[in-house]
Amino acid sequence: MLQSMGMSNDLKKASWLMGVHTDAAYWDDCAKAYTLIYNPTRGKIDFFECIADKISTTKLAKFLAVMLIENQQKGLHRKWTAHSQGGIILTRAVELVNQRGVRLEGQRVSIHAGGNEKTRAEKAFKQAGITIDEIKRDHPNDLVPNLAGFNDLSPGSFLRSMNSMFLVFRDKRPVQASPHTLPFLSAECAIRHLQMNGYQRKAERLAKHTMKELGLL
Numbered sequence: 001m002l003q004s005m006g007m008s009n010d011l012k013k014a015s016w017l018m019g020v021h022t023d024a025a026y027w028d029d030c031a032k033a034y035t036l037i038y039n040p041t042r043g044k045i046d047f048f049e050c051i052a053d054k055i056s057t058t059k060l061a062k063f064l065a066v067m068l069i070e071n072q073q074k075g076l077h078r079k080w081t082a083h084s085q086g087g088i089i090l091t092r093a094v095e096l097v098n099q100r101g102v103r104l105e106g107q108r109v110s111i112h113a114g115g116n117e118k119t120r121a122e123k124a125f126k127q128a129g130i131t132i133d134e135i136k137r138d139h140p141n142d143l144v145p146n147l148a149g150f151n152d153l154s155p156g157s158f159l160r161s162m163n164s165m166f167l168v169f170r171d172k173r174p175v176q177a178s179p180h181t182l183p184f185l186s187a188e189c190a191i192r193h194l195q196m197n198g199y200q201r202k203a204e205r206l207a208k209h210t211m212k213e214l215g216l217l
Contacts, residue, residue, distance in 0.1 A: 014038055018083065024183035025081045025110035025134060050085050050115055053092040064093035069102050077106035084144055087114020091121040094128050103129045110134040113180050115148045139179035139190060140209060
């Protein structure tokens with residue numbers, strides 16, 4: 001049984017999207033079902049919820065902390081996949097569990113394109129005894145982990161993120177071209193998606209960045 005959570009989508013889209021992320025995170029499990037922890041989107045309020053769990057605590061983070069403890073007490077070992085705001089909520093929930101002195105050995109986590117600060121999340125998960133399967137599945141042009149998560153504030157990251165911002169927030173854009181929505185599989189896959197959807201210049205820029213990262217330029 002896999003449990004996941006996401007952000008800024010209606011229930012129908014969230015159910016489909018988190019199924020895709022769960023498959024990408026734990027493909028070998030061939031999961032036939034998963035439990036979705038859904039945070040209803042409320043527009044601009046979503047943004048303030050993200051800030052709240054970074055500096056304080058939301059009701060959903062408290063609810064998830066209780067769920068984590070209950071799962072542990074029942075001996076239920078889950079695999080958790082968090083996307084976007086889900087990374088922030090899960091990080092805060094585990095911090096709350098740590099404050100109670102409860103260990104979460106046997107629980108596993110994968111975070112995709114999380115708005116959480118990675119070092120803070122890693123510290124919380126390791127303190128709790130959670131196995132981190134993936135925490136860096138991020139598109140290089142994704143403003144959520146780069147800027148909102150404070151994981152890469154370099155000038156290059158800022159320019160790449162701003163240049164691709166409209167692909168994240170405009171619903172009419174092809175979902176395959178978004179650097180944030182679907183699981184990041186590889187730079188080559190992301191480049192092909194941009195090309196197939198007519199974003200040739202963006203594909204060229206991403207290819208150039210990738211080659212620089214690999215030391216080929």
